[in-house]
Amino acid sequence: xxxxxxxxxxxxxxxxxxxxxxxxxxxxxxxxxxxxxxxxxxxxxxxxxxxxxxxxxxxxxxxxxxxxxxxxxxxxxxxxxxxxxxxxxxxxxxxxxxxxxxxxxxxxxxxxxxxxxxxxxxxxxxxxxxxxxxxxxxxxxxxxxxxxxxxxxxxxxxxxxxxxxxxxxxxxxxxxxxxxxxxxxxxxxxxxxxxxxxxxxxxxxxxxxxxxxxxxxxxxxxxxxxxxxxxxxxxxxxxxxxxxxxxxxxxxxxxxxxxxxxxxxxxxxxxxxxxxxxxxxxxxxxxxxxxxxxxxxxxxxxxxxxxxxxxxxxxxxxxxxxxxxxxxxxxxxxxxxxxxxxxxxxxxxxxxxxxxxxxxxxxxxxxxxxxxxxxxxxxxxxxxxxxxxxxxxxxxxxxx
Amino acid sequence: xxxxxxxxxxxxxxxxxxxxxxxxxxxxxxxxxxxxxxxxxxxxxxxxxxxxxxxxxxxxxxxxxxxxxxxxxxxxxxxxxxxxxxxxxxxxxxxxxxxxxxxxxxxxxxxxxxxxxxxxxxxxxxxxxxxxxxxxxxxxxxxxxxxxxxxxxxxxxxxxxxxxxxxxxxxxxxxxxxxxxxxxxxxxxxxxxxxxxxxxxxxxxxxxxxxxxxxxxxxxxxxxxxxxxxxxxxxxxxxxxxxxxxxxxxxxxxxxxxxxxxxxxxxxxxxxxxxxxxxxxxxxxxxxxxxxxxxxxxxxxxxxxxxxxxxxxxxxxxxxxxxxxxxxxxxxxxxxxxxxxxxxxxxxxxxxxxxxxxxxxxxxxxxxxxxxxxxxxxxxxxxxxxxxxxxxxxxxxxxxxxxxxxxxxxxxxxxxxxxxxxxxxxxxxxxxxxxxxxxxxxxxxxxxxxxxxxxxxxxxxxxxxxxxxxxxxxxxxxxxx
Numbered sequence: 024x025x026x027x028x029x030x031x032x033x034x035x036x037x038x039x040x041x042x043x044x045x046x047x048x049x050x051x052x053x054x055x056x057x058x059x060x061x062x063x064x065x066x067x068x069x070x071x072x073x074x075x076x077x078x079x080x081x082x083x084x085x086x087x088x089x090x091x092x093x094x095x096x097x098x099x100x101x102x103x104x105x106x107x108x109x110x111x112x113x114x115x116x117x118x119x120x121x122x123x124x125x126x127x128x129x130x131x132x133x134x135x136x137x138x139x140x141x142x143x144x145x146x147x148x149x150x151x152x153x154x155x156x157x158x159x160x161x162x163x164x165x166x167x168x169x170x171x172x173x174x175x176x177x178x179x180x181x182x183x184x185x186x187x188x189x190x191x192x193x194x195x196x197x198x199x200x201x202x203x204x205x206x207x208x209x210x211x212x213x214x215x216x217x218x219x220x221x222x223x224x225x226x227x228x229x230x231x232x233x234x235x236x237x238x239x240x241x242x243x244x245x246x247x248x249x250x251x252x253x254x255x256x257x258x259x260x261x262x263x264x265x266x267x268x269x270x271x272x273x274x275x276x277x278x279x280x281x282x283x284x285x286x287x288x289x290x291x292x293x294x295x296x297x298x299x300x301x302x303x304x305x306x307x308x309x310x311x312x313x314x315x316x317x318x319x320x321x322x323x324x325x326x327x328x329x330x331x332x333x334x335x336x337x338x339x340x341x342x343x344x345x346x347x348x349x350x351x352x353x354x355x356x357x358x359x360x361x362x363x364x365x366x367x368x369x370x371x372x373x374x375x376x377x378x379x380x381x382x383x384x385x386x387x388x389x390x391x392x393x394x395x396x397x398x399x400x401x402x403x404x405x406x407x408x409x410x411x412x413x414x415x416x417x418x419x420x421x422x423x
Numbered sequence: 424x425x426x427x428x429x430x431x432x433x434x435x436x437x438x439x440x441x442x443x444x445x446x447x448x449x450x451x452x453x454x455x456x457x458x459x460x461x462x463x464x465x466x467x468x469x470x471x472x473x474x475x476x477x478x479x480x481x482x483x484x485x486x487x488x489x490x491x492x493x494x495x496x497x498x499x500x501x502x503x504x505x506x507x508x509x510x511x512x513x514x515x516x517x518x519x520x521x522x523x524x525x526x527x528x529x530x531x532x533x534x535x536x537x538x539x540x541x542x543x544x545x546x547x548x549x550x551x552x553x554x555x556x557x558x559x560x561x562x563x564x565x566x567x568x569x570x571x572x573x574x575x576x577x578x579x580x581x582x583x584x585x586x587x588x589x590x591x592x593x594x595x596x597x598x599x600x601x602x603x604x605x606x607x608x609x610x611x612x613x614x615x616x617x618x619x620x621x622x623x624x625x626x627x628x629x630x631x632x633x634x635x636x637x638x639x640x641x642x643x644x645x646x647x648x649x650x651x652x653x654x655x656x657x658x659x660x661x662x663x664x665x666x667x668x669x670x671x672x673x674x675x676x677x678x679x680x681x682x683x684x685x686x687x688x689x690x691x692x693x694x695x696x697x698x699x700x701x702x703x704x705x706x707x708x709x710x711x712x713x714x715x716x717x718x719x720x721x722x723x724x725x726x727x728x729x730x731x732x733x734x735x736x737x738x739x740x741x742x743x744x745x746x747x748x749x750x751x752x753x754x755x756x757x758x759x760x761x762x763x764x765x766x767x768x769x770x771x772x773x774x775x776x777x778x779x780x781x782x783x784x785x786x787x788x789x790x791x792x793x794x795x796x797x798x799x800x801x802x803x804x805x806x807x808x809x810x811x812x813x814x815x816x817x818x819x820x821x822x823x824x825x826x827x828x829x830x831x832x833x834x835x836x837x838x839x840x841x842x843x844x845x846x847x848x849x850x851x852x853x854x855x856x857x858x859x860x861x862x863x864x865x866x867x868x869x870x871x872x873x874x875x876x877x878x879x880x881x882x883x884x885x886x887x888x889x890x891x892x893x894x895x896x897x898x899x900x901x902x903x904x
Contacts, residue, residue, distance in 0.1 A: 145766050148839050153772040161774055162786050163803060163897060165849030165863040166886070168767075171837030175851060179833040182874035230837040231846065231869060279861055280801045280809045282853050286833045410851070410861060 027302035030423050031126040033256030033263035034248050036065025039379040042244035042367030043213040050085045050140040051096035053245035057138070057372075058097055065249040066259055072249070073130035074103040076120035078113035078137040079371035080406075081150055085140040093136055110406025111320065112271070113137060114246065114374025115415030119269050121250050131252055137376075138245035139369035148241055149370075170238055170321060172408035174230035177323040179286040181232070184338045188232050189224075194341035195322035196223035199236045201350050202319065202358045206365025208351075208391040213240040213367030237322040242367030246375035248382075253423065262386045267399065267418040268302030270295045278410045289324070291414035292331035292403065299416040300333075305399065308333045312355055313397035314384055316377035318405035318414075319362040328403055329357075332416075351392065359384060359392045374404035374415060385421040397421070425546045426586035426721065429730055430695040431483025431578040433475050433557075434682055434740035436866040437465040437756075439747040441570045447750040451565045463573035463683035465747055466559045468756045468843035469865055469883040472499040473509055473896065475576035476555035477516040477882040481826070482734050483553065483578035489517060492580070493550040494524035498538040498687045501559045502529055503894055505607065512896060513555060516882045518788035518823055524550070528687075532653070532713025535577075535687040540717060542581035543590045551582035558686030561757050563611040571655055573683015577691035587730050588698060588707065588721040594636035597715040600624055617656075625659035625712060630666055632716035633708065640720060644669050648705035648723075651675045651693040653712050655684035681741060687713070694721075696737040701727055743904045745866070755843060768841035771888045774895055784821070789880060789898045791858060793822035800824070800858035822858070825880045825898055829854040836869035852878055852900050865899040877903040 038060030040053050048056075062069065077093040079086055086092035090106035093099070107116040114137035121133035144150040149169050152160050165171075181191040200220050206212040218236055226234035256263035272295035278284035296308075305311045312334065319325035326344065329335040334355055335343045343349065349357035360366050360380040363373060381400030383389045399420050406413035445459035466475060476497055484492075495517070497510035504512075510525040524545070528534040535556030542552035557576035562568030581590075602620040605612040614620070629652060637643065644650070644667045654660045655677060664674055675693045678685070685692055690711040697707055705723040710716055735743075747753055754760045782803070784790040791802030797813035800822045808815045834850030841847070848864040850872075864872070865883055878900040885897040 151767050151770040153770060158775055158778045159803070161772060161886070161895065162778060162782065163862075165861060166837075166840050166842065166847050167849055168837055168839040170839055171835045171847070171849065174835035174837070175833040175849075178835060179851075179874060227838075228836070228846075229839055230835045232835075275809075275811070276805075277809055277811055280803075280805070280859055281799070281811070282832075282857065282859050283811065286851055 024298070024301055028122060028126040028269060029267050029302055029304065030253055030265055032122045032250050032266040033253045034266070034382055035251050035256055035259040035263050036061045036067070036249040037247065037379045037382050038064065039211060039246040039376055040244050041211045042242040042369055042376070044142050045243040046142060048243065050082060050092060050138050053140065053243060054093060054096040054136065054138050057245040057247045061247045061249050067132065067249065069097070070100060071132050072099070072102060072134050073132055074124055075099060075134040075136060076105050076107055076117035078107050078117035079139055080108055080110060080113045081141060081144065081370055082139045085143050109413045111318065111370050112374060112404045112406035112413040112415045113371045114376070115402065115404040115417060116374070118248055118375060118378060118417070119271065119415065121248070122266055122269055125250050125252055131255065133250050134247060135250065135375060136247040137372035137374060139371040140243050141241050141369055142243050168230065170230040170233055172410070173321040173324055174233045176286055176327060176409045177232050180323065180327065183285060183287045186341065192224050192232055193220065194344050195237055195326060196220040197344045198319070198322040198325050199223050199364055202362045202364035205351055205359055205392060206361025209360050209366060212361040212365050213242045214361070214365040233321055233323065239320050239363035240365065240367040242369045244367060244369035244372045244376070246372040246379050248375055248378055262421065264382045264385050265420050265423055267420045268299040269417050270299040270302060271413065271415045272298070273413045274411045286409065288327045288331050289405065289409050289412055289414065291412045292328055292405065295414040295416045296332045299418055303418040305418065309355070311399055312401050313399050314359055314381070314394055315355060315357045315401045315403065316360065316362065316380050317357060317403040319358055319364050320368060320405065324405065325357070332401070332403065351394070356394050359389065359394060374402065377402035377404060378417060378419070381419050385419060424586045424589050425543055425583050426581070426589040427579050427698070428551070428582040428585045428587060429483050429487060429580040430698045430736070431479045431481070431485070431734055432692055432695045432737045432740055433479035433482060433576040434464045434737065435466045435470055435475065435574050436743060436745050437467055437747040438462045438744045439465055439753055443748070443750050444570055448565045455567050455570055458567050458570040461680035464575055465753060465756060466574035467866060469899065470559065471503050471884060472501045472557040472559050473503055473512050474882050474884060475559065475574065476513045476557035476578070479557065479576035479578040480513065480517055480553055480555050482736065483580055484517070485734050490520045491551055492519050492523065492553050494545060494552040495519065496526050496528055496538040496542055496552060496554045498528040498534040498554070498556040499558050500529060500532060500534065500686050502527060515783065515787035516896070518784065518790060518825065532686050533711040533715060533717050534713070535691045536709065536711035536717035536719060539579060539581065539691065539719065540593055546581045546583055549583060551580060554579045554581060554691070556688040556691040558688045560686050561610065561759070564759060571679065571684045573685055575682050575685040575692055576688050577695045579691055579694065585726050586724055587727040588701070588723050591720045591722055592636065592640050593717060593719045594632055594639050595715065595717045596628060596632045596635065598628055600628065600714060621656060621659045625654050625656060626662050626666065628716050629654060629663055629710050629712055632718040633667065633710045636718035636720055642720070646706050647673060647708045649673060649675045649697045649701070649707045651690055651697060651707065651709040653677065653690035653693065653710065655679050655689065692737060698727065699731060699736045699738055703727060764841055771886065773891060774888065774893055786897060788823060789825035790821050790823045792819035794818055795820055798857070800854065800856060802858055802860050824854065824858060824860060827854050827856070828877050828879050828903060829900065831872060831874060831876050831878050833874065834864065834872050850900065863899045864901065866901045871902070879903050
């Protein structure tokens, strides 16, 4: 394996807007808001930035294609800006671009940005995929939506591990209830209400077997990170957060067309996780990872991610869930900020929002959500469907 | 010897008791009480004359090589496309060899028998022609036709090898008898007084053809084991039986009581049903009706026993049914009321015709590829083998999935996706010989699905784009029943 970027890059400032149905805010408003927080946090000026990456996915209704929306909103002084898009993993892609630029030596300081204004699309849930999945979406793919694509994984997971729909839905409900609880502690979260397990289990079905509370919020929001060379990070702040690994795995097409995939896990998460742990030097994730922000677009995604990231043994995630292993006071707290479920999911911003929470936790600045003595935080950002996905995994630490 | 070499049928899964219609609109047309009996078969929202024709032809081609078919004629008065040959769509769905002759027969309820006669003409020159007759007519709400019309299709293979019913002769009559009419811009037909249609139409034109045939070939009504009279009107049929001097057991059931008046398909569907129970040596008289009449005469051969009981046929399809219990669902399936499709239903991205052309067999016949290096079937077609242990490049041969039975590895019922019959059900289908397809399911109830259950492939409308004048067709999975 290549040397990687462990300890080469540090985060010195981050910003994140409140997520939600922000009818009165444009994409540009959100971009300015997140940027102001980050630049103040880093203690730098706009002119110190060498390059920027901008992620947005569905928001072309608002900002169009290309990188233009970011520098126009911020009046960046003719900087190199790159637009990236990789479905729901777009935010981490922009972060990866910025980190690689710094690690390569081509930049000292880079900006990673993600913004998404979903609530101008007119849809409840994500917009229709139209031709966003290519012409195959019209000609051969089923008439599917995101919840349906992930619900299939729950159907097969339940069948494979012998869970009745009742048992399976109860484990999933625990995941959502936990995130709802954490969301109430986060003033920036979209959904801030406790929801009991029984209510989650009885909620209207969106895509069998997933109900309303198995699905994340669809939100507007923006988040960003300012990164620099690790060796200069302490010039800006005493508590920079170091990038320990940054890996991405993209489907080879096997899951959709070859029977080797069981439809009860996400292969890209497994592959990305193995590489990320190797780059970070982590050999026992269940013991070493302090907290995680995973891509809980749907409760079942979070469940299989526990297993795919080697935190829970295969087929045993439900046992860990029921034992409170991932709760705020558990061994590996997950979604301490409420996750996609309750913080919300403005596509392009989500990967950076996850990093924002890990950053705050590792700095000890997560307020009521603060966990004890975290050392390593992990982010897992998934784009696409279980059957054809992009997964970006980041591991972060507060010490070199 | 020229004649029929195989038969097949298709009757949609949904059936509606006509009382449901009468309960809703009987107040508006109390006279429809006379026809508000029994049930009718209803094509689902994703079916039309093209898809039903394909299903009947697949039934007809059970255990038969598809590359031996030289042509396909499609008869219907409810063809989805006015321009774009409907029979060509059926032909491609069946994955018949290139170089076949195709034609649409339309404009009259006797177009089914006319297509069959044309097929026999071609068969005399050695060709094997598939004749599909399929109709999915919509009666105007409140009309008698709303009760009587039913949806269905039949397929007959005409040829000279392995003839199961020899074509012995015919007699045709053409009349511009304007009982029902519809100009091309219209959806519903107009009729003249029913008593006139009965007395001057059915009771004059059908005997003219039938008796003309009997006279031409020196036959008596008593010579026929079965008489197929494509007359959906009970009173007229009684009059014809009497006029012919036929015995009740000679008369083939017209399926109006349990399927409906299937229009151009009716005589062929009745012949398919007759052949299911025919004995060698039986003589069969078949008479159609519609702007004239075609009378055809067959004699069943010993070969019939090689085909019988090996097709789903009319009997098999009648046994597979699901009650359509609400008139509202019927209205939506037939696009008779505007429903709130929502933003997801309204949003239809344009179809690239060049993509449909390029991926032709992949989409129309569910043809993927099979790696000749490792033997893995895969869909859609690939150039680089998807088997992670193989990865061979350009070592593929065509591999057809549409005639394979698969198992359901996963599924969901999606209430967020737009569907004319929510929830939208779809899943992942694995095939025992290898290969996997992510595909919509149809003609099923979510509650009855299980992981691992067998499913077969059915040609359906995938979407409709009326604004751009287009229906997209593809395959869906249905539980094996």
